[in-house]
Amino acid sequence: MFEIFGIPSQALFGQxxxxxxxxxxxxxxxxxxxxxxxxxxxxxxxxxxxxxxxAFAAYLILQYFGLGYWPALIIAPIIVGITGIxxxxxxxxxxxxxxHLYGLLLTFGLALIFEGVARNYFGSAGLPYTVPESLQxxxxxxxxxxxxxxxxxxxxxxxxxxxxxFVIERTRLGAYLRAATENPTLVRAFGINVSRMITLxxxxxxxxxxxxxxxxxxxxxxxxxxxxELIIVVFAVVVIGGMGSILGAIVTGFGLGVIEGLTxxxxxxxxxxxxFVIMAIVLLVRPAGLFGRRG
Amino acid sequence: xxxxxxxxxxxxxxxxxxxxxxxxxxxxxxxxxMSSLYADIGGPGSVAAAKLAIADFTKDHPNVKVELIxxxxxxxxxxxxxxxxxxxxxxxxxxxxxxxxxxVALAVSQIASNKNKVFIVSGAAASDLTGPxxxxxxxxxxxxxxxxxxxxxxxxxxxxxxxxxxxTADYAFGHALERDTAAAVEKAGGKVLGKVRHPLNTNDxxxxxxxxxxxxAKVVGLAxxxxxxxxxxxxxAEFGIVKAGQKLAGLLVFASDVNALGLNTAQGLxxxxxxxxxxxxxxxxxxxxxxxxxxxxSKYPTMIHxxxxxxxxxxxxxxxxxxxxxxxxxxxxxxxxMPTDDPLFGKGAIDANGRKRHDAFLFEVKAPAESKHPGDxxxxxxxxxxxxxxxxxxxxxxxxVNS
Numbered sequence: 001m002f003e004i005f006g007i008p009s010q011a012l013f014g015q016x017x018x019x020x021x022x023x024x025x026x027x028x029x030x031x032x033x034x035x036x037x038x039x040x041x042x043x044x045x046x047x048x049x050x051x052x053x054x055a056f057a058a059y060l061i062l063q064y065f066g067l068g069y070w071p072a073l074i075i076a077p078i079i080v081g082i083t084g085i086x087x088x089x090x091x092x093x094x095x096x097x098x099x100h101l102y103g104l105l106l107t108f109g110l111a112l113i114f115e116g117v118a119r120n121y122f123g124s125a126g127l128p129y130t131v132p133e134s135l136q137x138x139x140x141x142x143x144x145x146x147x148x149x150x151x152x153x154x155x156x157x158x159x160x161x162x163x164x165x166f167v168i169e170r171t172r173l174g175a176y177l178r179a180a181t182e183n184p185t186l187v188r189a190f191g192i193n194v195s196r197m198i199t200l201x202x203x204x205x206x207x208x209x210x211x212x213x214x215x216x217x218x219x220x221x222x223x224x225x226x227x228x229e230l231i232i233v234v235f236a237v238v239v240i241g242g243m244g245s246i247l248g249a250i251v252t253g254f255g256l257g258v259i260e261g262l263t264x265x266x267x268x269x270x271x272x273x274x275x276f277v278i279m280a281i282v283l284l285v286r287p288a289g290l291f292g293r294r295g
Numbered sequence: 296x297x298x299x300x301x302x303x304x305x306x307x308x309x310x311x312x313x314x315x316x317x318x319x320x321x322x323x324x325x326x327x328x329m330s331s332l333y334a335d336i337g338g339p340g341s342v343a344a345a346k347l348a349i350a351d352f353t354k355d356h357p358n359v360k361v362e363l364i365x366x367x368x369x370x371x372x373x374x375x376x377x378x379x380x381x382x383x384x385x386x387x388x389x390x391x392x393x394x395x396x397x398x399v400a401l402a403v404s405q406i407a408s409n410k411n412k413v414f415i416v417s418g419a420a421a422s423d424l425t426g427p428x429x430x431x432x433x434x435x436x437x438x439x440x441x442x443x444x445x446x447x448x449x450x451x452x453x454x455x456x457x458x459x460x461x462x463t464a465d466y467a468f469g470h471a472l473e474r475d476t477a478a479a480v481e482k483a484g485g486k487v488l489g490k491v492r493h494p495l496n497t498n499d500x501x502x503x504x505x506x507x508x509x510x511x512a513k514v515v516g517l518a519x520x521x522x523x524x525x526x527x528x529x530x531x532a533e534f535g536i537v538k539a540g541q542k543l544a545g546l547l548v549f550a551s552d553v554n555a556l557g558l559n560t561a562q563g564l565x566x567x568x569x570x571x572x573x574x575x576x577x578x579x580x581x582x583x584x585x586x587x588x589x590x591x592x593s594k595y596p597t598m599i600h601x602x603x604x605x606x607x608x609x610x611x612x613x614x615x616x617x618x619x620x621x622x623x624x625x626x627x628x629x630x631x632x633m634p635t636d637d638p639l640f641g642k643g644a645i646d647a648n649g650r651k652r653h654d655a656f657l658f659e660v661k662a663p664a665e666s667k668h669p670g671d672x673x674x675x676x677x678x679x680x681x682x683x684x685x686x687x688x689x690x691x692x693x694x695x696v697n698s
Contacts, residue, residue: 015505018501018502021501022501122593123335124331125521125525125552125554126522126555127555128556128559128560130559144505145508145534147535149533150533219530220498220499221525221526221555226498230498261502265502268493268494271493271497272494273494
């Protein structure tokens, strides 16, 4: 066994892996944000609240319908996605032509309302939710104990991220979407229902947030403020990756998870700040973000 | 003769009337976190507890008239200070109660002292409030970091947990709790192997838990609160910390946290509290009334709520004795000179440094199978008598004690 900077290599490998796991949450959430910003030009500040709604939906589905984690993983994103579609139809569709600021303020207000309502009905302490039975326990990897659930989080998040990237960047549907963002009038002329496509895209982005929420419910505290704590970090991830860049969101999500994980070993007090330090540096050197296209 | 008699009667009536109608007007403000992470341990539940205290007291003493207001300090010392100033100066509030969050409580304590009003702390934990930062206008009712450290720390060392690793929230409260617990552990013959300080409101503790695991300490002490504690306990279950033989010591865990964790995850956890809703019939009856007074139906009152109730009762007793409109220092001095006695904490006293002294209880969280009804969280492991539960005022470093 060897040491790196005074830390045993085993501990270091463990921390790297944990960083990747946390990174998978960042990647999932920033992916949704990037999709929404890239396709709709809306800075979706209610993303954190929608992540929280996903976790709450999982809890309610268990309480009132007795359905456990696996059904919730499908049903909760659909339900929350539908609320997203309603929001898009009612409010967001009127804002596309305005400055980004309007969309940001609207979604920020919505986030405060969602949080307030959740707090009113469920209190602030949180709700219990346990790891599904099939994923309890863990594997001894030699250098660390890896809970089965965390392994599943990494696998699921990678799959969803790659699938989303593939659909948007490599399929015909994705090409329509990207074209619709560039020039909606032209795409409409080809007989494609652009506004429906945009609505569904927002619903999908919101569903991704809810999916991350269900994934988080067994390991993080399910409370009304769970999203607002995370959303600022996720925004930093998106900015570093380049606003609207799908690949950027995924790669920086995982990468920053690892960097944050290492900070927790070497200088734990700074682990909340390190991402913002990186953000500041990236903005100075590459204002459009690591993967951003200069607009 | 008849005339004289009549006059005497009139005089008697007047004298008696004057005595019984000597109206005492009191205004109380509940300052708490109404909408964020501490809203369940204090918040609207504290207002419900205050209403109960006022109803109970004015029923027997109709000449005491109490007005109640409440406010939200949003866990920000500047907002808390602003409300306290406004209440004491403009709204003529005599006494402020509750104030979870040690940062805000320390600020309000200073204001109460400057304006010579009364401040009763129920929600905040820092033992500094009755230590170096004590003053003659503040009473610290329910619990503090010294008592938590001593209760849980001692008990863990005595049952073999003599090596410790701390997960500490990186702000005043966490540091105080870690400092007090480390002292208690070392005094009892234990050893602190290491610590890691995490930022407030951390989501993922797995990295810190791995560090705790590799320290090989027998006890992992959680010097944090609220969501941080819940996340640490939830994730240590996931990482098999307890299964691998290490013990968790939740240094500040409320009934509401146990509720949020679920017994499945929280079972076996050792913790110290000064009041538990399901401990006896009196507490259960009070809880029922608390629910009717506005406590959320799905929740259980915490020791902080009980402290708000008991603190107000004792304050009103002092005001009744003093009559009129006394200064804050005089009212607190009266509170200290009278023994305390209320249905929830029983008989007790307030020390010279403002520390309220009562029994503390060491609990263990039940396994799901042992829990008979909703809210049946704890089994009692030990009662720590009042004289040992709280710090000796002489050791507190409070200037009031020596003068």
